[in-house]
Amino acid sequence: MKSAEEIFDILKKKFGDAVLSLDKDTPVEQIISIDPLKINLISKYLRENPELQFDSLMCLSGVDDANGIKVKDAEGNEIIEGGTLSVYYNLHSVSLKHKITLKVSTPRNDPQIESLEKIWKSANWHEREAFDLIGIKFLNHPDLRRILMPYDWDEFTEEISRHPLRKDYKNPEFYQGMKVPY
Amino acid sequence: MALKTEHMVLNMGPQHPSTHGVLRLELEIEGELVNKVTPHLGYLHRCFEKHAEAMQYNQVVPYTDRLDYLASIGNNFGYALAVEKLMGIQVPERVEYIRVIMAELQRIASHLVAIGSNGADIGALTPFLYLFRDREHILSIIEETCGARMLYNYIWIGGLSHDIHPDFVRKTKEFVNYFKPTIVELDNLLSFNKIFIERTANIGILPVDTAINFGASGPTLRGSGIKFDLRRDDPYSIYDRFDFEIPVGKGLMGTVGDCWDRYNVRIREMEQSLRIIEQAVDNIPEGDVQSAIPKRIKPPKGTVYKRVENPRGELGYFIISDGTVNPFRVKVRAPSFVNLEVLGELCKGNLVADIIAILGSIDIVLGEVDR
Numbered sequence: 310m311k312s313a314e315e316i317f318d319i320l321k322k323k324f325g326d327a328v329l330s331l332d333k334d335t336p337v338e339q340i341i342s343i344d345p346l347k348i349n350l351i352s353k354y355l356r357e358n359p360e361l362q363f364d365s366l367m368c369l370s371g372v373d374d375a376n377g378i379k380v381k382d383a384e385g386n387e388i389i390e391g392g393t394l395s396v397y398y399n400l401h402s403v404s405l406k407h408k409i410t411l412k413v414s415t416p417r418n419d420p421q422i423e424s425l426e427k428i429w430k431s432a433n434w435h436e437r438e439a440f441d442l443i444g445i446k447f448l449n450h451p452d453l454r455r456i457l458m459p460y461d462w463d464e465f466t467e468e469i470s471r472h473p474l475r476k477d478y479k480n481p482e483f484y485q486g487m488k489v490p491y
Numbered sequence: 492m493a494l495k496t497e498h499m500v501l502n503m504g505p506q507h508p509s510t511h512g513v514l515r516l517e518l519e520i521e522g523e524l525v526n527k528v529t530p531h532l533g534y535l536h537r538c539f540e541k542h543a544e545a546m547q548y549n550q551v552v553p554y555t556d557r558l559d560y561l562a563s564i565g566n567n568f569g570y571a572l573a574v575e576k577l578m579g580i581q582v583p584e585r586v587e588y589i590r591v592i593m594a595e596l597q598r599i600a601s602h603l604v605a606i607g608s609n610g611a612d613i614g615a616l617t618p619f620l621y622l623f624r625d626r627e628h629i630l631s632i633i634e635e636t637c638g639a640r641m642l643y644n645y646i647w648i649g650g651l652s653h654d655i656h657p658d659f660v661r662k663t664k665e666f667v668n669y670f671k672p673t674i675v676e677l678d679n680l681l682s683f684n685k686i687f688i689e690r691t692a693n694i695g696i697l698p699v700d701t702a703i704n705f706g707a708s709g710p711t712l713r714g715s716g717i718k719f720d721l722r723r724d725d726p727y728s729i730y731d732r733f734d735f736e737i738p739v740g741k742g743l744m745g746t747v748g749d750c751w752d753r754y755n756v757r758i759r760e761m762e763q764s765l766r767i768i769e770q771a772v773d774n775i776p777e778g779d780v781q782s783a784i785p786k787r788i789k790p791p792k793g794t795v796y797k798r799v800e801n802p803r804g805e806l807g808y809f810i811i812s813d814g815t816v817n818p819f820r821v822k823v824r825a826p827s828f829v830n831l832e833v834l835g836e837l838c839k840g841n842l843v844a845d846i847i848a849i850l851g852s853i854d855i856v857l858g859e860v861d862r
Contacts, residue, residue, distance in 0.1 A: 337576055337795040364703050368796060370809045370822035397809065399796045399824075403703055403719055410796065431706025434832050442540070457533040457861060473541055474820075 310407045313339035316361065324351055338410045340397070345413040348398075349423040349449075355400065355409075356428055363409070366429035368399040371439030375476040377417055386469055388477045394420045394445055415445065424450040444472035461485075496522035501843075505534050510850065511608065512857030514831075520843060528838045528846065530831060535861035543821040548574055548788040549648055551821065556642040558823060558859040561604050564597040564633075565801040566859075567646035572727055573797035573808040574648045577790040585778035586650050587729045592663065592771050593633065593645065595764040599670070600629040601802035602757045609754055609851035610681050613690045618681040625673055628666050632659065649784040655775075663772050667765050674762060682758060691754060692745030695837040695849035699748070705833045708826055709804025710760065711853055714740035714753030721800035733770050735763040750852035757854075789816050803827050803854060825859035 311319075317331040320341065327347035332340040343351055355363040377392025393414040401408045415422055424447040425432040436447045437456040447453055455462065462484070463471060470481040481489050499520050505513040513534035519527040539558065543551045555566040568590060575582065607622035630640045635656045637645040645652050656662075681687055697707070702715045712719055720737045722730040738759030740752025790812040798807035804826030813819040830853050837849050 337793050340794060365706055367706065367798065367805065368807050368809055368822065368824035370820070372811060372820050372822075397794070399807070399809065403717070406724060410794070429706065430701075430704050431829055431832065434828065455533075457536040459533070473538060478541075 310405055311361070312407075313341065313409055316407075316409050317341050319358075319360070320351060320354075323354065327351065332412075340410045340412045342412045342414070345415045345422040346448075347423075348411070348413050349425060349428065351411075352398075352400075352425050352428045361407075362402045362405050363400040364403055365401045366398060366425065366431050366435075367401045367408075368397075369425075369432055369435035369439065370397045370399075371395070371443035371445050371474070372397065373417075373443055373475045374414070379477075382469075386477075386479055388469060389417070389475075392417050394443055396422055396439060396445060398425070420445045421448055422446070423448050426450055442472055442474040444475065459484075496524075498526075503846075505531075508612075511855055512860075514855070514857055514860070516846070518843065518846070523842050523844075525838050525841055525843060525846060528835045530834060532831075532857075533861055535857050537862070539823065539862040540821055543818055545817065547816045548790070548818060551818065552647060553642070553644045556644055558825060558862060559601075559801060559803060559806070559827065559856045560641055560858045561856055562597050562601040562802045563641060563643050564593045564645060565601075565799065565806060567643065568594050568728075569797060569799040569801070569806045569808050571646045571648050572799060573795050573810050574788070574790060576797055577793055577795045577810060577812055578648075578785065578788070580649050580783055580785065582649060582783045583778045583780070584729075584776045586780050586783070588771050588775045589651060589655055589780065590646055591728055591730065591733075592768055592775075593636075595767050595771075596629050596632065596663070596666075598764050598802045599761045600626045602761050603629075605802070605854040606677070606681070606754065606757055609848075609854070610687065612847045612851040613687070615681055615684070615687060618677065621673075621680065622677070625670060628669065632662050632666060635659070635662070647784060648788055650782070651780040654780045660772055660775070663768060667769055667772075670761075670765065674758065677758065682755065688744050688751060690845075690848050691750035691852065694745075694750045694845050695841065695852060696746050697748040697753075697833065697837060701836060702748070702833070705836065706829045707804070707833050708829065709800070709802065710753050710756040711804060711830045711833070713737065714756045714852075715748035716740050716742075716752075721798060721805060725798065727797075727799055730767075733767045735766050738763065750848050753852040753854075787816070789814070798824070801826055803856065803859075804830055823859070823862060825862065827855040827857075828860045828862075831855050831860055 320328045327344040329342040372395045374393045377389040382388050395414045398411040439445050441455040465484050466481040469479045501518040503516040504510040505515040515531040517529040555570045556563040558566050603622040603626040607619035611619040634640050637643050697715050699715045702712050718737045738756050744751045792814040794811050796809045798805050807824030809822040811820040
C-alpha cells in the first residue's frame with residue numbers, strides 16, 4: 310500500500326516532465342496531474358509495475374473547468390473561450406488496495422486525450438460518455454460514438470448545444486422538429 | 492454434415508420484458524449463435540448530472556433515489572457519505588446504525604427482485620411471486636419509517652429525514668425470523684432446481700482477470716471467485732464493527748464465474764445481510780438523528796470520490812466543489828453501467844436464449860445505466 314506522495318515520486322522519477330504536479334491543497338483527494346498525450350504510457354506503467362498494480366479503473370469523469378473568458382457570440386449567447394477541459398481518473402488496486410486520482414487537462418478549443426481503452430476495458434464506455442457529454446476527443450478509441458444522447462443529436466442542433474455538461478450549454482429550441490423546452 | 496447458416500442482425504428491445512427496462516441490444520447472429528452484442532443505451536437518460544449542478548447539495552438527494560430505484564437507500568447513503576467526507580462531518584452513532592440497518596434491508600429487497608426476475612426471465616415465474624411477497628415486508632418496514640415505498644429521500648447529509656418508527660426494531664426482528672426459513676424455501680424452489688441449473692450453469696463464464704479489467708463489481712465480480720467487498724476492503728460507516736462473510740462463486744454447479752455462481756452469491760449475501768441486521772438492531776444507541784445536519788451546506792473547495800457497496804456493485808460519487816452552495820460537478824459511477832459493458836464479452840458464442848439468462852445474472856437497473 311503506497312501513499313499518493315510515494316506514487317508521485319515513482320512516476321516523477323520514471324517519466325520526468327510528463328508528470329506535472331501533485332495537488333496537496335485539496336482537502337480530500339490528492340491529485341496527480343499528467344500530460345494528456347502521455348497518459349496512456351503512464352497508465353500502462355501504473356498497471357504493470359509490480360509495486361503499483363493498479364488493475365482497476367474505478368471511475369473516469371470528464372469535467373468542464375470553465376476557467377476561460379466569458380464572451381458573447383454573434384447571437385448574444387454567453388460562451389466560454391479558452392481555458393481547459395479535464396478528465397479525472399480514479400484508479401484502484403484490487404490486490405494492493407491503494408488508490409490514486411490522476412488528472413489531465415486539455416485545451417477547450419481542441420480537446421484531445423489518449424484513450425485508455427487498451428489498458429482498462431472499463432475506460433471504453435466512460436470515455437464515450439465524456440465524449441458525449443463534454444466533447445473530449447479520445448485518440449485511438451475503437452468506437453467513439455455518443456452513448457447516452459441520441460446518435461443524431463449533432464445533425465439537429467447548433468454548436469453551442471452539442472455537449473450538455475459544458476458550462477455554456479444552451480438548450481436547443483427544436484430537436485427533430487419537436488420543441489425541446491416543452 | 493454442417494448445416495448452412497446465415498449471418499443476420501437481430502434487434503432485441505428496447506421494450507422487451509427481459510431487458511429489465513429500456514435497453515436495446517443489437518445482436519449479430521449466425522444461426523442460433525451470437526457473434527456480437529452491441530448495447531444501445533440512453534432511453535432513460537434524464538440528465539441527472541446536469542440537474543445536480545443546478546441544485547444545492549441537499550436538493551440532490553431526491554434525485555439520487557431515482558438512479559438505482561430498487562436500492563434507493565444505497566444511493567442516498569453514498570451521496571451523503573461523499574458530501575460528509577468533503578465537509579468533515581461526523582454523524583451520531585444512532586444515525587450510523589440506522590443507516591446500516593436500512594442499507595442492508597434494502598440490499599435484501601433489491602436482491603429479491605434480482606433473483607426473482609432472473610428466474611422469471613428464463614421461465615420460472617412462481618419464485619418471482621414468492622419473492623415479491625417477501626420484499627413487501629421490507630418495503631412496509633421502510634414505509635412506516637419514512638413514508639415511501641421505493642423513493643425514500645431518507646438519508647440526508649449529516650443525518651436522516653426521520654427517526655425510526657417505535658415499532659421498527661420489533662418488526663425488523665420479526666422479519667429476520669420470518670425470512671431465514673424462506674431462504675431455504677427459495678433454495679428448494681429455484682437454486683437447486685434441475686431446470687434452472689441447466690439454464691444457468693456453465694453459461695456466461697466471466698474469468699477473474701476479465702472481470703477486474705472491465706471494472707465489474709458487486710456480485711458480478713464476486714461470482715468470479717474473488718473476495719472483494721467494499722464493506723470490508725474499503726470500510727465506510729461502521730461496517731468494520733460487524734462480523735460477516737463475503738460469499739464468492741465456487742463453481743458448485745459448473746464453472747467458477749458462470750450465471751449460477753452470480754445468482755448464488757446474491758442468495759448467500761442475503762444471509763450475511765441478515766447477520767449484520769441481527770448484530771446491529773439490538774445496539775441502536777439513543778440520540779437525535781438530525782443533530783449533525785448542517786444549517787447551510789457549503790463545502791470547501793475540493794474534490795472527493797466516495798464509493799459504497801450497493802447491491803449491484805461499487806457505486807461511486809465523484810464530486811467537485813468550487814466553494815459555493817451548488818456542486819460544480821457530480822459524476823456517478825453507476826455499477827450497472829460498468830457491469831453492463833461486460834455483456835458483450837460474455838455473450839460471444841452463446842445461444843440467443845442464453846443472452847436472457849446472462850443479462851438477468853448481471854442484474855442491471857436502467858435507471859442508473861442511463862442516469
